[in-house]
Structure formats: C-alpha cells, structure tokens
Amino acid sequence: MWITAGIIRRASSEEQVKMKEPKDIINRRRFLRGCIRGGFLAGLAGLTGGVTGRAKSQNTVWQIDPEICIACGNCATHCVLEESAVKCVHAYAMCGYCDLCTGYLMPEAKQLDTGAENELCPNGAIKRTFVEDPYYEYTIDESLCIGCGKCVKGCNAFGNGSLFLQVRHDRCLNCNECSIAAACPSGAFKRVDISEPYIPKKVGHA
Amino acid sequence: MKKNFGTLNVRILSFGVIAVALVTAVVALLRLDYIGEKGSGLGKEFIYDIESLTKIDPELLIYQESGGAISTGFTQSSAIAAQKNSPGRFYVAGDSAVKIFSEQGEMLDRINLETPPGCLAVGNDGLIYVGLKEHVEIFNGQSNRLARWPGLGAQAVLTSIAVYKENVFVADAGNRVVVRYDKAGNIVNYIGTKDEEKGIQGFVVPSPYFDLAVAGDGLLRVVNPGRHRIEAYTFNGDLEFWWGKASAHIEGFCGCCNPVNFAILDDDSFITCEKGLKRVKLYDADGVFVGVVAGPEQLTGAGQARICDLPAQCRAGGFDVAVNTEGRVLVLDTIENTVRVFNRIKTR
Numbered sequence: 001m002w003i004t005a006g007i008i009r010r011a012s013s014e015e016q017v018k019m020k021e022p023k024d025i026i027n028r029r030r031f032l033r034g035c036i037r038g039g040f041l042a043g044l045a046g047l048t049g050g051v052t053g054r055a056k057s058q059n060t061v062w063q064i065d066p067e068i069c070i071a072c073g074n075c076a077t078h079c080v081l082e083e084s085a086v087k088c089v090h091a092y093a094m095c096g097y098c099d100l101c102t103g104y105l106m107p108e109a110k111q112l113d114t115g116a117e118n119e120l121c122p123n124g125a126i127k128r129t130f131v132e133d134p135y136y137e138y139t140i141d142e143s144l145c146i147g148c149g150k151c152v153k154g155c156n157a158f159g160n161g162s163l164f165l166q167v168r169h170d171r172c173l174n175c176n177e178c179s180i181a182a183a184c185p186s187g188a189f190k191r192v193d194i195s196e197p198y199i200p201k202k203v204g205h206a
Numbered sequence: 207m208k209k210n211f212g213t214l215n216v217r218i219l220s221f222g223v224i225a226v227a228l229v230t231a232v233v234a235l236l237r238l239d240y241i242g243e244k245g246s247g248l249g250k251e252f253i254y255d256i257e258s259l260t261k262i263d264p265e266l267l268i269y270q271e272s273g274g275a276i277s278t279g280f281t282q283s284s285a286i287a288a289q290k291n292s293p294g295r296f297y298v299a300g301d302s303a304v305k306i307f308s309e310q311g312e313m314l315d316r317i318n319l320e321t322p323p324g325c326l327a328v329g330n331d332g333l334i335y336v337g338l339k340e341h342v343e344i345f346n347g348q349s350n351r352l353a354r355w356p357g358l359g360a361q362a363v364l365t366s367i368a369v370y371k372e373n374v375f376v377a378d379a380g381n382r383v384v385v386r387y388d389k390a391g392n393i394v395n396y397i398g399t400k401d402e403e404k405g406i407q408g409f410v411v412p413s414p415y416f417d418l419a420v421a422g423d424g425l426l427r428v429v430n431p432g433r434h435r436i437e438a439y440t441f442n443g444d445l446e447f448w449w450g451k452a453s454a455h456i457e458g459f460c461g462c463c464n465p466v467n468f469a470i471l472d473d474d475s476f477i478t479c480e481k482g483l484k485r486v487k488l489y490d491a492d493g494v495f496v497g498v499v500a501g502p503e504q505l506t507g508a509g510q511a512r513i514c515d516l517p518a519q520c521r522a523g524g525f526d527v528a529v530n531t532e533g534r535v536l537v538l539d540t541i542e543n544t545v546r547v548f549n550r551i552k553t554r
Contacts, residue, residue, distance in 0.1 A: 096412020158461030
C-alpha cells in the first residue's frame with residue numbers, strides 16, 4: 001500500500017511495476033525504512049559508546065594538563081557544580097618566592113603588601129607570608145578559589161609558572177561528558193589514569 | 207505520461223546531505239574558540255588584562271627595525287653576542303651549537319657542542335667562551351675546543367659570561383653568585399655573596415636570567431633581577447652603586463624579575479631587555495631612562511602585543527640582546543629563534 005496525501009490505497013499494477021525500477025529511485029517508504037535503520041544503528045553506536053565510556057570513566061578521571069592550559073577562565077564558569085571543582089595549586093619547588101609576585105599582586109600595585117587594592121585575586125584566595133628578606137611564601141585558600149586562572153596568567157606571564165590549575169578530585173563528579181572539557185579551548189582538559197590523578201608541574205630550572 | 211511525485215533521486219539527496227554536512231562542519235570549525243578569545247563569562251575583575259601596558263608612546267621609540275628578521279635555524283636559542291674586534295658578524299648559541307652569522311644573516315661557521323649552551327661571549331682575541339649548564343668551554347676561531355673548565359656543581363646554572371682583559375666573569379643563577387676566573391680557568395674570587403658588613407644584600411634570581419658585563423669605567427655590572435636593578439661591582443667584589451626600580455611603567459623594570467639581559471654601548475649607556483612585557487630600552491650611563499628600542503608590539507610583530515598563552519611560550523620569553531660596532535642593537539627572539547636588528551633613528 002502507498003501513503004499518498006493521507007489517503008490509503010492499494011498500489012496499482014503500474015505502481016507495482018515502478019517498485020522494480022532502478023535503485024537510484026527512492027520512494028517515501030524506502031526513505032522511511034532507511035531512516036529507521038539509520039536511527040537504530042546510531043542508537044546502537046551510542047549505547048556501545050556509552051557503555052565503553054562508563055567502563056573507561058571508572059578507571060580514569062578528568063585533569064588539566066598545565067602545559068597546555070591557557071587559563072582562559074572557562075573552568076570557573078562551565079563546571080556543573082556551583083563552585084567549580086577546578087582550583088589553583090602551587091608548585092613550591094618552582095616558585096621564586098618573590099616579593100613582587102605577579103600572581104599575587106596587581107600589575108600596577110601601589111604597594112607590595114597585602115592591601116586588598118594591591119591583590120590580583122578578586123577573592124583574596126592567595127595568602128602571603130614573610131619568610132626572610134626579600135622572600136615571601138604564597139599559599140592558596142581553596143575555599144575561596146573559584147578556578148578563574150587570573151593568578152595563573154600573572155604567574156606565567158612574568159614568573160616561573162608555579163601557579164597552575166588542577167581538578168580537585170574530592171570535588172569533581174567525574175562526569176562522563178565534562179562540561180569544562182567541552183568548553184576547553186586548548187584541549188588541556190583530558191582523562192588521566194586514576195592511579196595518577198594529578199599532573200604536577202616539573203621544575204624547569206634551578 | 208504519469209508523474210510519480212513520491213520518489214526522489216538518490217544522487218540529488220546524497221549531494222544535498224553531503225553539502226549540508228560540509229557547510230555545518232565549516233561553520234563549526236570557524237566557530238571554535240581555540241585560544242579562549244570569546245571569554246568565559248566571568249566579570250572583568252577576574253580577567254588578567256595588561257594590554258594597556260603594552261602600548262608604547264611613539265615619541266619614546268627612538269630605534270627602528272632594519273631589514274627582516276634573521277632566522278638562526280635553532281629550535282631553542284639562548285644567547286647572542288657580538289665582538290668589537292670582529293665587525294660584521296654575530297654569534298648565537300642554541301640547541302647544541304654556536305652559530306656565527308654575517309650581519310646579512312648568512313651562516314659563516316658552526317661549533318657543535320655536547321650539551322645545550324646557556325650563554326656565550328667572545329674575547330678580543332677572537333676566542334669564544336661558551337657557558338654550558340655548569341661549566342665553561344673555550345673554542346678558537348676554527349671551531350676547535352681549547353679548554354673545558356671544571357664544573358661549578360650540580361646546582362650551577364650558567365647564564366652569562368663576560369671577558370675583560372685577563373678576567374672572565376661567569377654568572378651562576380643556580381648559586382646566585384658571580385665567579386671571577388683568570389684566563390687559565392682558575393677561580394680568583396666570588397662576587398655578590400651576601401655580606402652585611404660590605405652592604406651587599408645578595409642576588410635575588412627567581413628565574414634563570416642573570417646577566418653581567420663590564421662597562422667602560424672598568425666596573426662589573428650585574429643584574430640583580432629580583433631587586434629590579436643593575437649593580438656595579440669592583441673586580442674584588444665591592445658594591446659601588448646601583449640603579450633601577452620596579453615598575454610596570456616604561457621607566458622601570460616590570461614583573462617579578464627584570465631586566466633579564468642587557469648590553470653596554472660604547473658611550474657606557476645600557477640596552478636592557480625585559481620579559482613578560484617584552485621591552486628593549488635604552489638607559490644612559492647613570493641609569494636614567496632615555497627611550498625605547500622596541501616594545502611588545504614591535505617585538506611580537508604584526509601590531510600584536512600578546513604576552514604569552516602557553517607556559518612554554520612564557521618561559522622562552524627572555525630575549526637576549528647585543529650591540530655591534532656601529533651601535534646597532536641585535537635582539538635575539540628566543541621564541542621565534544630569530545635575530546632582529548634595530549637602528550637608532552632619533553635622540554631625545
């Protein structure tokens with residue numbers, strides 16, 4: 001039977017002959033059948049992918065490769081959590097312990113001190129502690145850090161790059177489809193083996 | 207003839223589907239944000255913006271680039287040197303070699319090294335002094351190695367060499383000290399170690415940039431990068447004076463630790479080179495700011511003033527500088543691994 005303009009009628013002998021016409025002619029029934037087949041195959045592929053992804057995600061976790069990260073700020077805004085699972089961390093072995101720390105102080109800071117107007121982090125998440133002249137230690141208060149990467153940019157641009165972003169696994173939900181990974185412009189967000197869930201920065205100099 | 211309105215041509219249908227897929231793919235590619243330019247949606251207080259600091263007042267630009275950039279052929283260049291007794295040529299260290307170029311950019315000779323070099327200098331006698339990670343090697347004009355001095359220890363990171371009469375000064379960023387050698391490779395004394403009685407606070411070297419040179423007045427000039435100044439020492443290690451201040455503005459040295467490198471002109475004025483905000487500037491013999499050789503826009507090319515995106519780019523951003531006999535400034539771009547030549551065009 002054919003469905004034509006909503007009227008169901010039996011195929012005429014002439015139309016039955018047409019059904020045997022060359023394969024490059026397609027009718028609505030054949031097209032519909034193709035669509036159903038295609039949909040079934042796509043569903044099957046999706047199901048397989050989902051099962052594979054779930055199995056894979058049980059052995060891997062999301063992490064940021066600090067050598068590829070450009071600190072764009074997407075980590076702060078794209079995480080499904082209200083407070084992002086991404087935080088700034090500090091590789092102390094790389095830090096210069098500078099008085100004029102460009103990850104801590106505004107580029108045109110009036111004073112090299114802890115005054116809020118001089119601090120780069122809008123949330124005051126970096127703490128500065130005097131060690132000895134002229135060295136200071138910088139620590140991150142993760143409860144205040146939103147993972148915006150502003151300090152990371154400042155540290156990279158002028159300093160040694162000892163501040164960098166990492167996914168904190170006590171917070172991360174390890175979603176199959178991570179919203180931050182989808183929004184990451186540099187491809188720094190990737191899955192790593194669960195046995196090595198962090199990517200520490202390496203010391204590049206003395 | 208009866209028409210069949212319920213059929214479609216497979217070829218036309220396939221062509222249509224492929225065309226739509228192609229257009230979609232192209233649009234998707236064009237809309238990709240590879241470097242995060244579209245922004246994260248964060249407020250401006252969360253954005254690190256130093257673009258305004260990259261702008262240089264055109265009145266301050268007293269040099270102009272001449273010719274095109276000269277490719278060194280290195281994948282990782284580290285230092286540049288020129289020598290008054292060898293006019294018309296300059297030396298570049300990088301990868302595991304030193305290359306000698308004519309000023310037109312033609313490579314004249316090459317010295318192969320066992321490990322990557324950190325610094326180099328050329329003596330009046332034409333000998334080439336190369337600082338590798340923790341020791342010095344000396345080569346003659348025929349690329350033969352004449353000497354290999356003992357290393358300064360695993361902690362040493364040699365970043366600069368200067369040869370003056372019978373003295374060779376080596377800056378060791380790892381140990382934050384200047385080592386004075388005689389020409390036979392014997393250590394004569396150390397310069398810059400913390401000494402409260404002498405009023406020496408010690409060198410602050412947060413990153414592996416620690417340059418030195420001997421000025422025409424016979425005093426050794428050493429950058430104290432963490433204190434943003436250039437200090438003058440006698441060869442015996444007495445601190446005479448210093449100049450320089452920390453500031454993101456053009457008169458000062460920006461960031462945590464600058465200048466990274468410098469060179470001294472015949473009139474004892476200084477060409478300084480900063481990282482972060484890449485700026486090459488001229489100071490007179492007393493350290494008074496005179497003008498700009500090149501700012502971020504001139505050094506990064508095509509009117510751009512990007513600081514750096516990837517950490518590796520940031521780390522490679524410490525350009526080196528040398529001056530030749532005609533007073534031209536040679537800037538080694540350690541990111542593009544090219545040499546750019548700047549001529550003075552006006553006085554201030």
